[in-house]
Amino acid sequence: MDPAKLILEGKEYLLPVKVGTENEIGIDISNLRAASGAVTIDSGYSNTGSCLSSITFIDGEKGILQYRGYPIEELAKNSTFIEVAYLLIYGELPTNEEYQTFKKSITNHSLLHEDMKKFLEAFPYNAHPMGVLSSMVASLSAFYPELDYASDVNLNIIRLISKLKTIASFFYKKSIGQPYIYPDNKLCYTADLLHMMFALPTEEYEIPKELSDALDMVLILHADHEQNCSTSTVRMAGSSQANLFATISAGINALWGPLHGGANQEVIEMLEMIKRDNNDYKKYIELAKDKKSDFKLMGFGHRVYKNFDPRAKILKQSADAVLDKLGVNDPLLDMAKNLERIALEDNFFIEKKLYPNVDFYSGIIYKAIGIPTNMFTVMFALGRLPGWIAHWKELRDDPTTRIYRPRQIYTGATKRSFIPISKR
Numbered sequence: 001m002d003p004a005k006l007i008l009e010g011k012e013y014l015l016p017v018k019v020g021t022e023n024e025i026g027i028d029i030s031n032l033r034a035a036s037g038a039v040t041i042d043s044g045y046s047n048t049g050s051c052l053s054s055i056t057f058i059d060g061e062k063g064i065l066q067y068r069g070y071p072i073e074e075l076a077k078n079s080t081f082i083e084v085a086y087l088l089i090y091g092e093l094p095t096n097e098e099y100q101t102f103k104k105s106i107t108n109h110s111l112l113h114e115d116m117k118k119f120l121e122a123f124p125y126n127a128h129p130m131g132v133l134s135s136m137v138a139s140l141s142a143f144y145p146e147l148d149y150a151s152d153v154n155l156n157i158i159r160l161i162s163k164l165k166t167i168a169s170f171f172y173k174k175s176i177g178q179p180y181i182y183p184d185n186k187l188c189y190t191a192d193l194l195h196m197m198f199a200l201p202t203e204e205y206e207i208p209k210e211l212s213d214a215l216d217m218v219l220i221l222h223a224d225h226e227q228n229c230s231t232s233t234v235r236m237a238g239s240s241q242a243n244l245f246a247t248i249s250a251g252i253n254a255l256w257g258p259l260h261g262g263a264n265q266e267v268i269e270m271l272e273m274i275k276r277d278n279n280d281y282k283k284y285i286e287l288a289k290d291k292k293s294d295f296k297l298m299g300f301g302h303r304v305y306k307n308f309d310p311r312a313k314i315l316k317q318s319a320d321a322v323l324d325k326l327g328v329n330d331p332l333l334d335m336a337k338n339l340e341r342i343a344l345e346d347n348f349f350i351e352k353k354l355y356p357n358v359d360f361y362s363g364i365i366y367k368a369i370g371i372p373t374n375m376f377t378v379m380f381a382l383g384r385l386p387g388w389i390a391h392w393k394e395l396r397d398d399p400t401t402r403i404y405r406p407r408q409i410y411t412g413a414t415k416r417s418f419i420p421i422s423k424r
């Protein structure tokens, strides 16, 4: 493709164009500052491609999401979370032998170092689990230091995937005053997670297959989403060659915010608030439209999807099926559907292209599974982990990676002389 032309102060600059495999077009400004002295400004990075990546493709206008070329709908229907993790991290679907080896090593590394339990015990029982998760993940670097990237990377990836679910469920047990339930190597990833969260040492616990299948599917839908806020944080931290655990800990913190992964908790809290307010969802639609109010319809809107979020579409159908299978009748599901219907008929939401996102229906499924609201974002983190790892690995394995270091346009005071405190 011909280069783009930029004219600045009468001088013309040619900017090469990069075209992706799905024909996405990017104007390469890598040499712009050296040639012209100018930088670009792009608040919130809406127009900035921060890297070339071969992991996930999204077409927000058409509602397409593909991991390594495979449509999310096919993966959600036919794959498992662990298989999808392999696909994202290593680039191809595993052969049966590769899959069995990967699964077995993830199973075998699920125990926490006994000393790590002392950290867990020191947190207040009512601490938000996302803060605990990120601290515990950063602490893994003390137990498994990355001495040599090339030889330690794969083992540390396995350890992290395996231990994250143990950390999450141990803290949940601590928060409700129950004894830790240790991992069970006979169980698959999601069944083991449910077992560690909900079993008791005093009685048999049957893990309903519907629950572990539903959770597995939800984790697949969250597994990657290209350069979102937490993944960009992972790439930013990873570009300094910080180790895997420190880098993922940064990603967990970025995910926690209510505009990102924290929205799933906010959605259920919002639906419960509306229920307490006589189910008056129309009032909240009006509030969301009112510029003077800071109320937002949580679980609505997306930076990239401007037509529909394919993950929300799958989750909406699954919420019906899962609740049906479990025999759960949750009035919040009906309210969510009503809210969606009214919002999608409203000009404000139509004009601004605001549709339900992945967080709108996921909470209803988590709730039906029995996961408490403050653990929803932890579930998102467990799901997103393979994506973060894949992006970290892509960045570290690329010999052309440079430390991320954006520029700015300074708008502060110009040079002035220091005034001693007695004269201020």
Ligand code: CMC
Binding pocket: 044, 228, 258, 259, 260, 261, 262, 263, 288, 289, 295, 296, 297, 298, 299, 300, 301, 302, 303, 304, 352, 354, 357, 358, 359
């Ligand atoms: N309710 C009401 N108005 C909204 C909403 C909403 N949920 N989302 C966006 N708008 C309005 C916004 O006020 C703005 O209006 P105006 O043009 O008059 O200033 C316009 O729509 C464009 O929104 P924006 O905030 O500029 O869009 P953005 O791309 O910067 O933000 C977003 C995207 C997801 C942060 C935002 O839509 C939002 O805050 N949604 C609610 C939180 C949420 O559900 N987050 C989960 C995102 S999906 C999962 C994930 O990636 O973590």
